[in-house]
Amino acid sequence: MTYEFDEQIAVTxxxxxxYGADLAAGWxxxxxxxxxxxxxxxxxxxxxxxxDKPDPIVISAYYLSAAVAGPATVSVDVRRDGGSVATAxxxxxxxxDVRITALATYGDLSRLGDDVRTTADEPDMxxxxxxxxxxxxxxxxxxxxxxxDRFDMRxxxxxxxxxxxxxxxxxxxxxWFRLVDGREPDPLSLLMVVDALPPVTFDLGMPGWAPTLxxxxxxxxxxxxxxxxxxxxxRNMAGGMFEEDCEVWDxxxxxxxxxxxxxxxxxx
Amino acid sequence: MTYEFDEQIAVTxxxxxxYGADLAAGWxxxxxxxxxxxxxxxxxxxxxxxxDKPDPIVISAYYLSAAVAGPATVSVDVRRDGGSVATAxxxxxxxxDVRITALATYGDLSRLGDDVRTTADEPDMxxxxxxxxxxxxxxxxxxxxxxxDRFDMRxxxxxxxxxxxxxxxxxxxxxWFRLVDGREPDPLSLLMVVDALPPVTFDLGMPGWAPTLxxxxxxxxxxxxxxxxxxxxxRNMAGGMFEEDCEVWDxxxxxxxxxxxxxxxxxx
Numbered sequence: 159m160t161y162e163f164d165e166q167i168a169v170t171x172x173x174x175x176x177y178g179a180d181l182a183a184g185w186x187x188x189x190x191x192x193x194x195x196x197x198x199x200x201x202x203x204x205x206x207x208x209x210d211k212p213d214p215i216v217i218s219a220y221y222l223s224a225a226v227a228g229p230a231t232v233s234v235d236v237r238r239d240g241g242s243v244a245t246a247x248x249x250x251x252x253x254x255d256v257r258i259t260a261l262a263t264y265g266d267l268s269r270l271g272d273d274v275r276t277t278a279d280e281p282d283m284x285x286x287x288x289x290x291x292x293x294x295x296x297x298x299x300x301x302x303x304x305x306x307d308r309f310d311m312r313x314x315x316x317x318x319x320x321x322x323x324x325x326x327x328x329x330x331x332x333x334w335f336r337l338v339d340g341r342e343p344d345p346l347s348l349l350m351v352v353d354a355l356p357p358v359t360f361d362l363g364m365p366g367w368a369p370t371l372x373x374x375x376x377x378x379x380x381x382x383x384x385x386x387x388x389x390x391x392x393r394n395m396a397g398g399m400f401e402e403d404c405e406v407w408d409x410x411x412x413x414x415x416x417x418x419x420x421x422x423x424x425x426x
Numbered sequence: 427m428t429y430e431f432d433e434q435i436a437v438t439x440x441x442x443x444x445y446g447a448d449l450a451a452g453w454x455x456x457x458x459x460x461x462x463x464x465x466x467x468x469x470x471x472x473x474x475x476x477x478d479k480p481d482p483i484v485i486s487a488y489y490l491s492a493a494v495a496g497p498a499t500v501s502v503d504v505r506r507d508g509g510s511v512a513t514a515x516x517x518x519x520x521x522x523d524v525r526i527t528a529l530a531t532y533g534d535l536s537r538l539g540d541d542v543r544t545t546a547d548e549p550d551m552x553x554x555x556x557x558x559x560x561x562x563x564x565x566x567x568x569x570x571x572x573x574x575d576r577f578d579m580r581x582x583x584x585x586x587x588x589x590x591x592x593x594x595x596x597x598x599x600x601x602w603f604r605l606v607d608g609r610e611p612d613p614l615s616l617l618m619v620v621d622a623l624p625p626v627t628f629d630l631g632m633p634g635w636a637p638t639l640x641x642x643x644x645x646x647x648x649x650x651x652x653x654x655x656x657x658x659x660x661r662n663m664a665g666g667m668f669e670e671d672c673e674v675w676d677x678x679x680x681x682x683x684x685x686x687x688x689x690x691x692x693x694x
Contacts, residue, residue, distance in 0.1 A: 215667075216640045216688050218486035220513050220529050222506045237527050238490045243639070245488050247515070247527065259505050259515065261488050261529055263639055270665030273691075275630070277597060278661035329545060362543075371511070371531055372484045374642045376688050378664050393546035394681050396646050397538030399483075401684060413662050416669060418686055420484050420644050423541075 161341035163308070163350075166195070169203045169232060176233045177203040179250075183227035187303045188367040190224035193258075194353025195305070197373065200248050200260050201349045203232035208264045211244045213345040217262035218374040225250070225257040237261075242269065267345060267380050274379075276413050278405065281389045286312040286334045295321070309354060310336045317361060325363040331355055332389040335406075343381040343408065351388060352404045352417035358390040359400060359424055366424030371399070373419035384409030398423050429609035431576070431618075434463070437471045437500060444501045445471040447518075451495035455571045456635040458492035461526075462621025463573070465641065468516050468528050469617045471500035476532045479512045481613040485530035486642040493518070493525040505529075510537065535613060535648050542647075544681050546673065549657045554580040554602045563589070577622060578604045585629060593631040599623055600657040603674075611649040611676065619656060620672045620685035626658040627668060627692055634692030639667070641687035652677030666691050 166184065169177035179202075185195040201214050235247045243265040250258040283289065289312030300306050312334040319326050333355055336343075343351065352375050357368035387407040392400045399422055406415040434453065437445035447470075453463040469482050503515045511533040518526040551557065557580035568574055580602040587594050601623055604611075611619065620643050625636035655675040660668045667690055674683040 216488075218488075218529060218640065218642055220484075220486075220505075220531060222513055237488075237524060245490055245527070256505060259513070259529060261486060261527060261640075263488060267665065270667070273666070274664040276662045276664065372486065372529075372642070374486055374640070374686070376669060376686075378662060378667070394544045394646060394684065396542040396544065396681075397535065398541070399538070399646070401644060413664075416662065416686075418642070418644075418684075 162339040163337050163341045167198045167202045176231055179230045181227050181230050185305045187305050192305045193370045194350040198346055198350040200232055200250050201346050203234055204246055204262055207234045208244050211264040213267040214377050215263050215265045216376050219258050219260040220372050221258055221370045222256050278413055280407055281332045281387045283314055283387055289313055290318045310338050320360040325361050329358055329362050329392040331358050331361050335386045335388045342383040343386055345377045348377050348415040351406050355390050358392045358402050364424045368421040368424050371420045375417035377415050379412055379414045381408035381414045382410040430607040431605050431609045435466045435470045444499055447498045449495050449498050453573045455573050460573050461638045462618040466614055466618040468500055468518050469614050471502055472530055475502045476512050479532040481535040482645050483531050483533045484644050487526050487528040488640050489526055489638045490524050546681055548675055549600045549655045551582055551655055557581055558586045578606050588628040593629050597626055597630050597660040599626050599629050603654045603656045610651040611654055613645045616645050616683040619674050623656055623658050626660045626670050632692045636689040636692050639688045643685035645683050647680055647682045649676035649682045650678040
């Protein structure tokens with residue numbers, strides 16, 4: 159069985175260093191394509207280039223221009239491959255326009271040590287059935303954000319005030335997360351998950367698109383099957399920009415991914 | 427007057443896209459050269475390439491091999507320059523070896539908005555005179571870490587137990603920081619400051635060198651003159667790696683830089 163997500167991030171080798179992709183309209187949001195989905199497409203090309211180092215360990219993406227649905231290429235340049243990790247550069251292009259330029263280090267997460275000492279606190283979430291599903295979003299929101307139809311999200315009821323005009327002002331969002339197609343999470347899909355929730359600025363009373371300048375994700379472990387819990391937070395809005403930290407916890411209670419992005423504050 | 431730090435990060439244009447540098451032995455630590463200093467050298471070459479966008483806003487560096495004192499080159503490739511920011515790739519090389527490959531977005535921090543809503547808490551530090559100076563480090567430590575002689579650091583007394591064999595286990599370090607040469611902080615020097623303190627793993631009872639795989643720094647404002655406060659923290663040690671988050675606060679009480687690095691756990 160092939161899942162929708164795997165079809166949508168599929169890449170086809172064109173030559174030794176170039177892959178073709180077809181960016182899916184189903185990942186549109188506002189005028190562009192979701193940055194996390196694009197990161198998973200880039201990550202998939204890197205994975206194909208480095209077969210013995212299948213997992214993203216860290217990836218940094220710089221978003222240079224807004225992508226559109228349709229054909230794209232990913233070119234990969236392996237900068238160093240030795241020992242347990244490899245580092246490569248990758249560009250996602252549409253025509254002559256570079257959409258994303260990225261650096262990444264890949265390895266094999268199953269070969270890393272099992273010593274875990276996480277002092278971070280798991281997000282304290284009511285069960286999914288007591289949270290607020292994304293299917294409750296009004297039709298006009300879903301019309302400009304088709305990507306929401308890819309997700310089964312259950313928002314923490316304390317972090318959903320923005321949906322009814324009552325943002326908390328704390329700069330925190332959290333939700334249960336899974337793909338609607340039933341595909342279980344893996345290191346590649348985590349690259350999408352870290353940019354799947356609405357911008358944390360919604361909780362500051364700033365609706366609207368928050369364009370990402372840069373996003374770096376660390377994948378720290380292969381996620382267990384099942385629901386993920388995702389938490390976004392920001393602590394420093396200044397100079398027309400804000401940082402958005404994301405944590406992804408798996409069903410086994412493990413902090414499997416951490417990311418931080420620098421994004422532009424939505425225009426009022 | 428020329429400060430030592432500016433001499434040590436100086437770059438000389440060799441051709442349109444290449445700069446020469448001379449990595450200073452005074453920034454040695456263990457067997458290599460401090461990663462924050464190297465980042466400032468790369469950042470200086472980028473600054474020379476983009477004269478109307480003088481400030482690093484975000485930079486991501488991937489550390490591929492350990493640098494040594496002596497000549498190096500920095501090659502810069504401007505990927506996009508339009509509007510208020512420019513994005514470039516840069517490599518720092520010694521001979522045929524790439525030491526660092528980086529991506530960065532530059533702009534003019536003085537032209538960003540003044541709207542600041544920081545909810546992060548300032549590090550609560552006793553005055554510098556009641557903190558523990560780095561000059562108290564034993565001679566054998568200073569012999570393997572000549573870079574400590576570049577700094578006037580005053581460690582928070584609650585975060586210095588590791589120096590006497592009693593690490594707190596909390597994964598937190600904080601200190602007052604300034605350069606001994608009297609040079610005031612600026613956006614370029616902040617790239618060094620985010621990697622200047624000892625690894626936060628010292629506070630977990632793991633002394634030793636913690637090689638950086640990747641470090642991303644966000645510079646959020648031009649720092650005011652005077653003492654900086656620097657705070658390191660880690661919350662997720664797993665798979666032989668840990669993340670180290672750094673905050674830098676200026677004398678005006680503003681959070682001027684945030685960074686996160688992924689580093690290898692020190693070997694016992």
